[in-house]
Every structure is written in structure tokens, then in C-alpha cells.
Amino acid sequence: MAKINILELLSACKNLAEESGEIITSVFKSGDLNVQMKGEDDPMTQADLLSQQHIIGGLNNLWSDLIIVGEESCEIPKTDKIPSINSLKQYENELEKKQPEFLSLDTKDLIIFIDPLDATREFTNGRVGCVMTLIGISYKGKPIAGVIYQPFVDADGIASKESSKWVGRSVWAVVGLPVVGLKDKRAPEDVGKVILVTTASHNNQQVEDAINKIKPDKLIRTGGAGYKTLMVIENLADVYVFPTVGTKLWDICGPHAILLAINGSLTDPFGNEIVYTNDPKKIDNKYGVVITIGDHQKYINLLNQK
Ligand SMILES: O=P(O)(O)O[C@H]1[C@H](O)[C@@H](O)[C@H](OP(=O)(O)O)[C@@H](O)[C@H]1O
Ligand SMILES: [Mg+2]
Ligand SMILES: [Mg+2]
């Protein structure tokens, strides 16, 4: 049975996500997005496709037996890319003390979830600040590591319309290790407020009901499942609620791992844990998601009050 070191796998994912960011920005700059509709309200562009091919092609070159679930249904052409596996080596001693089993994981228990471009709709509309590549690593059904790569931002994650500022930013974590480079971005005037973030473009009665039950001090509607989760991770929002079908496991696995690493929570609206599986019938988060930093149960109770 092949064994995998989580730091080597995450290093490869981070390297590939960062390079997929270059693919995404160059497709955007070319103006030739080649938008195809996979279904009603479900766009895919050339950037989604090339990003997924780059990431899976690179992983396949190192670990041919990895179970990978990518959003797009496409061929994976052979690539010369050999991802870097050593960029997180300095964390090995710390991980050995805290989660020694993560240094030697059975391949059969791992599933990698790839969203090669989250917020495609916003990408096609030029609202690129929400766009990110999401890679999550699950082990025995739970997220244990993940990387988010934002291509259209500066080093602090601030979105810009000027391409000269697109340095890009990775946020990554292994559950059990301290998270590097994250800031608490709560504005002083928002301290003590309840800030709820939800969909900008998939509003429905359940979303409205959830807002009315939580009664936030401040409501933010914006695009991207990854972007909204990152807002919770960076303390720009207390709770992200989307209480209906719409997101898939690849939208949440990577962000969920980062959230867990900072003691946040992600469940369905009834408080049930999400199980990460490659069963295609269970890829939808069919009851929706509730994502918090702080008192998760308080929001679950509010959402389930009669
Ligand atoms: O990777 P894509 O298809 O862009 O992912 C979607 C999500 O599936 C969807 O839930 C999000 O909707 P909202 O923005 O309304 O929350 C969408 O933005 C993308 O993240
Ligand atoms: Mg999509
Ligand atoms: Mg997505």
C-alpha cells in the first residue's frame, strides 16, 4: 500500500494551484474565455478547463493511484509538470509531534477535491476578486489539509482591477498545525457585530428565511463559495449561510480544512457533519452549508427555531 506524506502532497497542490493562477490570469487577459454552459446557470471557461488539467496532470505524475474528484468532466492530457514536494518540509518536526499519522497516510483513504476555478460566473463578468482555485485533501471522509489560491489579488489578498497588482496569494493549512500568514481583517467599527455573508446571485426563500432567523447586524451578499468561506476565515464575517442545494464538495473541502485549522466549523444547516466521498450521488451539499467562526451551535439553533 502506497503511503503519502501530507506535507509533500500539500506542497504539490500549492505549487499546482499557484501555477493554475497564472493560467487563469492569462486566459482572462487574452479576453478569449470560451464560455460554455454545462447547464442552466453553470458556466465553464477555458480557464476552468486548463486549470483542472494542469492540477490533475501534475498530481498524476507523482501519485498515479490518488483518488481525485475535479469539478470539470474532461480528459487529462499528459504533462511534463513535476510539482514541487518540498516547500513545506520545515513543518515536518512540528507535525510529527502533533499529527504523526499525517506523515504516512494510506493512499486509499485520501480523496483530493479540486475546484479549478471557483466563482466562474463572476470571472465571466469581470468581478475577479472572488475567483480562486480550491484544493482540499480529505482523509477517511474528513478534510485534513487545503489550499486556496487567489490570482487577482495583492500579497494581502486585496483584489485589484490593475493587472500589475496581481501578485496572487496562497492560503493553506494542515489541520493541527498553526496557520501561517492569516490576518484578522475585522474593521474596528464591526467588532461586536454579527456579520452574515451569503449568495449574491442564488437568492431564494430559504436564504431570506435564514437571514430573518439570524437577524445579523450587517448583511453581505457576494459571489463565490470559496470567497465567502475565506471571509469567515479572515473574520470579515461571522457566519456564511447557504441553506439549500447549490455548492458541491469541491467548493468546500479546501476552505473547510483551513477553517478547521483555526477552530471554525462547517456543517449542514441541521448541524450535521459533511462526509467527503467520491460517490457522485453524494457530491452535492444537498441541504446547504453553514460556516462559522465562533459559536456555531448558536447559529444552528437560530436556523432551526420554529
Ligand atoms: O466553481 P463554481 O461552479 O464557480 O462554484 C460556484 C458554487 O458552486 C456556487 O455555490 C456559488 O454560488 P454563489 O456565488 O451564489 O454562492 C458560485 O459562486 C460558485 O462558487
Ligand atoms: Mg462551475
Ligand atoms: Mg466552485
Ligand SMILES: [Mg+2]
Ligand atoms: Mg469551479
